[in-house]
Amino acid sequence: MQKYTQQLLDSANQIILGKEHKIRLAVCCLLARGHLLIEDIPGVGKTTLAHTLAKLLGLHYQRIQFTSDILPADILGASVFDGKSHEFTFHPGPVFNQMVLADEINRATPKAQSALLEAMEEGQVTIEGKTYPLPKPFFVIATQNPSHQIGTFPLPESQLDRFLMRIELGYPDPKAERALLTGQSRQKLIASLSVQLPPEQLQLMQQSVTKVHTSDALLDYCQAIINFTRESTEYPCGLSPRAGLALLSAAKAWAFLDQRDAVIPEDIQAVLPSVAGHRLRAGHTNSEAIVAPILDKVPAL
Amino acid sequence: MNKNSLIFLLSSVGLIVLPHSANIPPALFGFFSLMLSWRFVCVWRPQYLPTTRILFFLTLLAFALLLSQHRHLLGRDAGTNLFILALGLKLLEIKAERDIYLVTYLAFIVAASLFLYEQSLLIAAYILAVCCALLATLVTINSIQVQTRAALKTAAVIILQAIPMAAIIFILFPRIEAPRWMLFEEKNKAKIGLSDSMEPGSISDLGTSEELVFRVKFTGAIPPPKQRYWRGPVLSYTDGKRWTQLSSQRFEAHTTPPRTTGIAYSYTLLMEAQEKNWVFALELPTQFAKPLAQTGYYQLINLENPTKRAEYQITSYLQYNTQRVTQIEYQDSIQLPREPSDKIKQLVTQLHGFDSKPDAFIQQLLNHFKQEDFHYTLTPPLMEDNPIESFLFTTRRGFCSHYAAAFVYLMRVAHIPARVVTGYQGGEFNTVGNFLEVRQANAHAWAEVWLENQGWVRVDPTAAIAPERIEQQLNLDQLELGGEIFFNASNAKHTNWLKKGLQLWENADYQWQRWVVNYSSNQSNFLSSFGIHDFKTMMQWLMALVGLITVLLSIFLLHQKKKAIDPVLRLYQQFCQKLQPTGLIITSREGAVDFAQRATTALPEHAEMIEEITAAFIQLRYGRVTTRENFIRFAKLVAKFKLNNRRLGWR
16 A cells, blocks of 8 residues: 555656655645645646646546636536526536646635535535535645735635645755756646556545554643643634644544554644644744744643 | 623622722712623623723713812822722723733732721631632633633632742731821721720620720730739729729829739730720739830820730739829829718718728628619619719619729718729630630729728729629620620520630631731741841841742642653653763654654664664554553663763763
């Protein structure tokens, strides 16, 4: 099983250079059955990452470009009158895919945003009284521009909470940048990728992830972190119980990626910025800085 | 600020101001209650909160009210009321978190100001409890989502932790005498006490008051109940109805000091605040310290401020001889307003007043009281004109003042120098605290006769008619009913345990008054017994003890943290300590794996061992199965681990 993940990571690293840790986090998020939010300025490879993952996982993939005039029907689909059969037939929207890339989600109006986010939460879409289940597995990778950019509608905290992780990609280091500049076009490379982790395998792995062991000592550490965010004056509000569960399942996936059957504090520390950053301070992009006080003040052992 | 903590804050503010209702004018208390209830309504209906303009007018109104009640802003009452009004107005202005802090601190000040009015044990406990509620409010607003009960518990723990420090500062902090202008105005609170004149009848309402006058703690022997006469003002002038004091300054200088024999009784007298400067010492006081002084009537007076509770060290002798009297004293003591009536003269003649020795006449007169139809009652009939004659011949009912006045009058008719002494008699012994409590109900009047060779001798005519009055306690419950007084032989007014409980409480209150409230005046004595005599050593001790407590507390806190550690972690920490000499120190944010990584890079020659230990640790602490064998193996690995000496030598 481990061989699949290693291949997956290796292939992805060939496309997106110098971002091993971020790619690992993205895979970890998928293993933990979470949705992923990638936040960064345009052009650092957000879409490429989403595209690569879809390709490597062999999932049905659709991209939705969010604009300020997009409507819920553009995402969910709509009933259209069929002239031949004289009936309304439902034409599913792009959301009916195993992997959905919601590009620049914060450029859409709140109405369109919430259409997608509701689908994410419930795993189904209800249109005109009929409920249509979404495919399984169902992943949403959303990208968003930093909210200080022009023409954005920042996602509210309650909707940010739907994303298991938020990651930032950041600029590549000089070495990776040089490789990027001299190398092949990314589009071509992605097109040439083969499936490394078939969906059945992915579902098996997701099963295994839930079985990773968490000892009392580890749960103590996890609770200490949660309590710290609730009692400290650093944060406007602490982590919710849902955030606690998210933290634990992400840590389990991280341990699984590291080929361990038990979670250790390092796993929690590794996923904490991405899991807790957007939940503690929605407006800030630097997750590492947001969680730094927690890591400094809550003893790991 | 959520609704619950706001309600909590408002309630605790209300509780703090509540005891002040007895101290502040009704208008101001009403104003405060109005503000508080207004704020309470606004918890649910925020739209009713006053605008800045209305608040401004309310403030003006509050000032006008305050000035109309006090006319100034200085002093205890006006100052306290100012704080209370400010607190009430600030309640209506709670907007941000800092307003809550301000309200809480104002409430603390108001709570402290309660001590300016009352210092009893009960009020102290009450204030402590309310402060706990206030602290809990601070705890709630400083953390997100804290249960009220948990917050109260935290506050209680904070208070408990503060007690040792508070006690040390209380004991050792130098007391500075308050300047004159800071002395509290307590004039409106008149104290009931003995009056400086006696008109038989004027003392009757006194007899029923349970108010405490003073407490006495004897260092050695305790005088028998019959001999416990606490001397107050001496009344030697009479106009036939009233008996009043005369200044003793006219003969004081010529008075011979009394000769004393028998046992010396030394005791500490804790006087409650008085209006007059009289100090009631056991007859007859001989040794006492400043600010006490003795008048020519052997009465002790306080030369300084009597309105504060004070403690005195006094020694008295029950057997004494005051020897000669001066001419002026003699004249004062046989003074009569006019020639006595024939009826009285006839009575004196009948009792051989003119033809026998003074002792014999005294005995005759006491027998007369005993044998004739005289009764002891606290509600005697009124005797408007000629009170002595109507008492002696018609009504024959009265209490101590009547008997003492009649006795002294008859003595003077027979040319025997006599005078009335007022004060207290008896006192209830508190077996728990071993001290005597004397209350207003113990007020008494007796007579003093001057005899050749014996000096002034006490004669208590009341003892002749109602010896129980002297030997036992009055049953105060029955006094109000009037008529004959019944003496309660067993004194079983309360069942035993209730009595015991009452005594316990009285004792606690006594100790509180003596050691806490009155501590400022005892501080130097108390500290001297520990060898602390001057200001400098006092400050040194203060700083040393505060430092010691801080160190002890920090050790305790550190120790507490260590106790919860599981054995696996302790072994791992041993391992970390073994690495310490190389400069490798595990940080609090580092997990075992991260640390192992750092350690193996720094010490490649130990890499294998470090990795093995770390793996074992991870398995034991975070793994699914933790067996005893694994633990033992881990323990052995840690024990075996040793740094290369070579490496140590380099550093």
